[in-house]
Amino acid sequence: MKASTGRAVTPRRASFIARTLGAAVAAGALAWLAVTGGVPVEAGTKTEAVTPVADEVPGYAIEDFSYPGADKILAEKNITLKRGDGNITLVDCASGTGFIQVWARERDDEKICFKVVGNSGWLTLEIPSVALIKGNDYTTQVDMTVGTEEKTFDIAKNAWTSVGETADPQGREQLLVEIRSTR
Known part of the structure; x- marks a missing residue:
């Protein structure tokens, strides 16, 4: 071989x-x-x-959930928007329907409206003297403070709900501090 x-x-x-x-x-x-x-x-x-x-390498982008344009909104509308997940945003009430509507006694019948998108959302803010909130199709809760006391209110869907001083037996003025909504 x-x-x-x-x-x-x-x-x-x-x-x-x-x-x-x-x-x-x-x-x-x-x-x-x-x-x-x-x-x-x-x-x-x-x-x-x-x-x-x-x-x-550029620095890291870290989301701090601060509300974009909050300083301008505070200067123009006297509304303090702090932080949120971006699913609850301030909108012009005349721009559509289905918004959460907030009525504060000091605003002379001017409503403040918030649009909710997605399955859930949250927004921390400060609006004084809030007395009524109209819900939308979402299940919504709001937190309000009076002094050091914090109260949570369930907001009725598509109806006005008494909150703050109108729901307080002592009629104390309250500050809206957070909105949470889920589908």
């Missing part, structure tokens, strides 16, 4: 192997430069180090 000596290397096959090895060596060199942070490079008459791009 004759022993196999393998295939003969043809010039075409040798060229292919050389190109493949050359590409692998080049890729390895680039990977090494990326890992080690570069090598000194001659620039003009002095030697400068190449700075890796990874050292210039």
Whole structure:
């Protein structure tokens, strides 16, 4: 029996192997430069180090749930909007229907409206002297404070609910501090 000596290397096959090895060596060199942070490079008459791009990463974006444009809304409408998940937003009452409507005694029949989107939402805010809130299709609860005491009210769907001073036996003025809604 004759022993196999393998295939003969043809010039075409040798060229292919050389190109493949050359590409692998080049890729390895680039990977090494990326890992080690570069090598000194001659620039003009002095030697400068190449700075890796990874050292210039921008800072992290951290959501703090602050209400966007809150300062402008406070200045224009005297409503303090603090934080929320973005699913309850202040809207113009004339822009549609199905909003949560808040009536505060100090606002002379001007209602404040909030639109709820998604399956749930929350918003912390400050509106003084709130006496009535009209719910929408969501199940809604509000928290109000009077002094150091906090009260929670369930808001009827699509109907006005007495809250704050109109629901307080002592008739004390109360501050609306949070709205929570779920579908």
